[in-house]
Amino acid sequence: MNILITGGTGFIGAQLVPVLAGAADQAQGDHLTLLTRRPEKMREHYNAWAETGRLRFIASLDELSRDEAFDAVINLAGEGIADKPWTSQRRRELHASRALLTESLGDWLRRAKHAPQVLISGSAVGWYGNQGERILEEDAPAETGDYTHQLCRDWEAAALAAAPPSTRVCILRLGVVIGPGGGMLRRLLPVFGLGLGGELGNGQQYLSWVSRSDVVQVILRLLTDRAMNGVFNLTAPAPVTNAEFTRTLARLLRRPAFFRVPASILKLGLGEMSTLLLDGQRVMPSRLLGADYRFVHASLEEAIRAALNRESAA
Numbered sequence: 001m002n003i004l005i006t007g008g009t010g011f012i013g014a015q016l017v018p019v020l021a022g023a024a025d026q027a028q029g030d031h032l033t034l035l036t037r038r039p040e041k042m043r044e045h046y047n048a049w050a051e052t053g054r055l056r057f058i059a060s061l062d063e064l065s066r067d068e069a070f071d072a073v074i075n076l077a078g079e080g081i082a083d084k085p086w087t088s089q090r091r092r093e094l095h096a097s098r099a100l101l102t103e104s105l106g107d108w109l110r111r112a113k114h115a116p117q118v119l120i121s122g123s124a125v126g127w128y129g130n131q132g133e134r135i136l137e138e139d140a141p142a143e144t145g146d147y148t149h150q151l152c153r154d155w156e157a158a159a160l161a162a163a164p165p166s167t168r169v170c171i172l173r174l175g176v177v178i179g180p181g182g183g184m185l186r187r188l189l190p191v192f193g194l195g196l197g198g199e200l201g202n203g204q205q206y207l208s209w210v211s212r213s214d215v216v217q218v219i220l221r222l223l224t225d226r227a228m229n230g231v232f233n234l235t236a237p238a239p240v241t242n243a244e245f246t247r248t249l250a251r252l253l254r255r256p257a258f259f260r261v262p263a264s265i266l267k268l269g270l271g272e273m274s275t276l277l278l279d280g281q282r283v284m285p286s287r288l289l290g291a292d293y294r295f296v297h298a299s300l301e302e303a304i305r306a307a308l309n310r311e312s313a314a
């Protein structure tokens with residue numbers, strides 16, 4: 001396939017791109033065009049693929065000709081939601097890097113001569129807002145006052161508007177992605193490794209997670225399965241409370257995790273961004289299960305174990 005990818009140079013892309021493009025020494029693979037603010041650095045990083053001609057890096061959609069015929073577009077670009085406090089400037093960046101970038105993708109798709117068969121576009125379980133213990137399938141209503149809902153709502157709306165009428169659209173409401181070398185685990189490992197891990201707030205907030213391998217496998221399925229379209233909760237079917245997550249990670253690392261960080265401290269330090277840690281969603285991937293998708297890592301323990309094995313092998 002010929003695939004255009006935004007946001008393919010991050011944590012998810014690090015596994016997705018080699019799977020799609022094939023190993024550098026293999027003869028077969030998809031042809032990928034990656035939109036990135038760092039084309040030179042990425043070319044260097046993927047140097048081993050240079051000879052294959054299967055990877056191209058562009059800094060702007062203006063570099064694409066109208067004749068370009070992409071079979072699929074995968075749209076994952078977005079500034080890190082947990083990287084900096086949500087000042088009004090930061091909210092503009094979070095919005096621009098998702099909704100506005102998706103709108104400009106739509107502008108390009110309208111100019112292009114060929115419509116892709118499928119647009120797979122990112123979103124997050126934050127779309128549901130803070131929902132306590134309620135089990136959330138794809139048709140559950142959102143807490144519309146929450147910032148994460150508003151950000152994801154605009155991102156999803158931009159994706160639906162960007163797709164030409166003949167293009168199948170799949171929206172991924174991603175849970176926290178667990179894998180080696182990045183994401184939440186990379187932030188937690190140093191803390192838990194020192195025995196300083198612990199529950200956040202009362203520990204009862206739900207965390208919906210998914211392994212990075214499952215994110216990649218689901219994207220592969222959506223690329224080719226014409227029966228799949230619409231919104232998909234991309235989470236493992238076993239969401240856990242923060243307390244359970246903390247216990248599982250500490251046990252697998254063989255470290256104590258007695259420190260409890262009070263909600264008031266997190267609110268003081270992080271402002272509204274503390275909702276990422278103190279609020280939660282108990283999400284079920286009902287549409288993926290209904291489509292007989294078998295999760296590579298259906299339990300948190302398996303997902304963390306697999307990530308830790310890869311960390312120690314690296």
Ligand SMILES: NC(=O)c1ccc[n+]([C@@H]2O[C@H](COP(=O)([O-])OP(=O)(O)OC[C@H]3O[C@@H](n4cnc5c(N)ncnc54)[C@H](OP(=O)(O)O)[C@@H]3O)[C@@H](O)[C@H]2O)c1
Pocket residue numbers: 006007008009010011012013035036037038076077078079080081096097101122123124125174175176177178182183184
């Ligand atoms: N990982 C998770 O746990 C998780 C959970 C829910 C949702 N998601 C969403 O899924 C997407 C991919 O996740 P990830 O973990 O792979 O993210 P990541 O490692 O933070 O990578 C972010 C990607 O977005 C691009 N990007 C960032 N800011 C941009 C900007 N201002 N303009 C254009 N491109 C920009 C980056 O490209 P360059 O730096 O190369 O330009 C990079 O490819 C993100 O949108 C994220 O919000 C992730």
